[in-house]
Amino acid sequence: MTDLLYSEEEEALRAAVRDLLTDHCDAAGVIARSESDAPHDMELWKLLADGMGLAGLLVPEDRGGQGASHREAAVVLEELGRAVAPVPYLTSAVVATEALLACDDSAELLARLASGRTIGALAVALHLAPGAAFPAVRLEDGVLHGELTGIADASAADVLLVPADDGGLYAVERDAVTVVPQVSLDLTRPVARVRFEGAAGRRLGDAEPAARRALLSAAGLLASEQLGLADWSLTETVRYLKERKQFNRPVGGFQALKHRLAQLWLEVAGLRAAARGAADALATGEDVDVAVAVAQAYAAPVAVRAAEEALQLHGGIGMTWEHPVHLCLKRAKADSLAYGTAGAHRGALAELVDLQAP
């Protein structure tokens, strides 16, 4: 039976991550950093990865990791989502790590990623769903040629995991390629173009199964990040509307707004159940495809609406660069494309649960 709750250990992990983020990841800092040359917060990454050992949650202990599961990684992502933390956790500790776990010849690199001292990125565009076709670069005379776009957190990566046209997945060191940051909707998880001009790579295994596993896990755990975003949006809006007074009363006392917030709460409660369902399915390996597709078909609209409601209900202040609600909105909207849209996942469900198209 699917366990949809949080264990005591998971709650303790949440508390520890939240404490750390409260001290080291305030909204003003995230906003200031987002326009700088270094959009990723590498000091925060060190605290999370080195200090707390969170980069290796999905890696077994005998391969250099913590031997935890997707349930714990999901809790970390909830908290990172709440803070819109600019760290490559999802892309390196989940996506690249899962890709390596699917490859035979990856032990050394996997251990480096698990330690957090090396950051990896799978060179598959962020918007692609599990199972979707993805572009590959040319393998010629043993080196890689071509260009890939929409690669999330590539600018933070030390090593890229690159699909080539021979069907292989290659590890390519960052200094062998040119990474050109793209101006991104979500500045806290920026995408980049990666150019390969005769880049040397080491074959790790087959690209297709590695990408499928990585993107399935990413899609399932992204729901927890989206839960964090939605939960922050709701909590912060409720807090603000209790304080904000217009017409000589708290704005949160107007029934039209109370009903909107209650409705949003219902949806966030649903998202929590769906996200826990997906994380538990990934951890146990049972009913994974359906649980992930359900979570992703539900999560994006809720997270986006939560951020949009937060902006509207904050009024003018919500429209300013200074207020953090736009961080949440941009991340939620970018997340709605990441690892497949809700529509793509509904399409997957049509096959999975036999509700075929006309």
Added chain:
Amino acid sequence: MIDAMELRSRTQELLATHPPATTDRLDFLGARFDAGLAWVHYPEGLGGLGAPRSLQAVVDAELEAVGAPDNDPRRIGIGLGMAAPTILGFGTEEQKRRYLRPLWTGEEVWCQLFSEPGAGSDLAALGTRAVRDGEEWVVNGQKVWTSSAHLARWAILIARTDPDVPKHRGITYFICDMTDPGVEVRPLRQITGEAEFNEVFLTDVRIPDSRRLGGIGDGWRVAQTTLMNERVSIGGMRLPREGGMIGPVAKTWRERPELRTHDLHQRLLKLWVEAEVARLTGERLRQQLVAGQPGYEGSGMKLSFARLNQEISGLEVELLGEEGLLYDDWTMRRPELVDFTGRDAGYRYLRSKGNSIEGGTSEVLLNIVAERVLGLPAEPRTDKDVAWKDLAR
């Protein structure tokens, strides 16, 4: 403390002394009650053993395995779900002993006399009057939306005993004898054609003071127990995947490919996902309750299911095309059991309209979520300090 093993052995003892195959159904149920195996979390002597509620499943499984008769809980839902916890919580020892046993065995059916034509969402404004006459109360008024009234032996009733104080303070809770000559039950026909509910007219109904539950003027507080249990029972059904309203429409979709369109496909998938998420939310709530963690999701479950039932059944009528123009039967009937997913799509569509009204309207429930869960300011009250007799009506 009684554990699962002890319960199993007591259940086996019951089966040995009262073999279901050769024992009269009511005798068996009575013996089960007397053995404390009816509702194990109730006190000893009242059908229980003071055991944890979660252990009821142990007894039920043992009895189900040998095909022992049950008390047909769907027929006596109001008694089990609402009257019993209220009697247990507020009844005198004598009342508990008199009413709980036949309530549980189903010998005596219960109904609920709460809502009135002029008191729906604002239930506390109710106007049915109970006036003291020696050791009796004389009750006059009209109640509505009473299921099982035509089958019921007893009713839980709230009535106004003091019109001169604010509305919440002047209510008293009674047990009403439905065979009293002053009780008149009339079927209330609904938009589905059938009469699942009744109107109940009370004319000089005499209730002995010994059938009062709780103190005079304390009826509103007593009624909260009843109403809390109602919302739990409405929203708390355990479902397998596709177990609710989505089941029939998914089945039709699979079996009749000629009905499929692209527009319906998109809407069906969206509702399928929402139904599955609602199911998971309910499952999460149950897991929280089992783990002893207070969960607020319960307040939301009824809201979600009401909306989903309505949207899904509406889609189903559309999916059926020409058949969607038909309806199985408009004949006026008085069903004993209500099955929301029973009958055809048209019935489901019409019946589910009531889901956002019965047991608390969705609008009131949204207020409850906003105020009790999110802590937003309460609605401004103009009725709190006004005597009931001076309220606008």
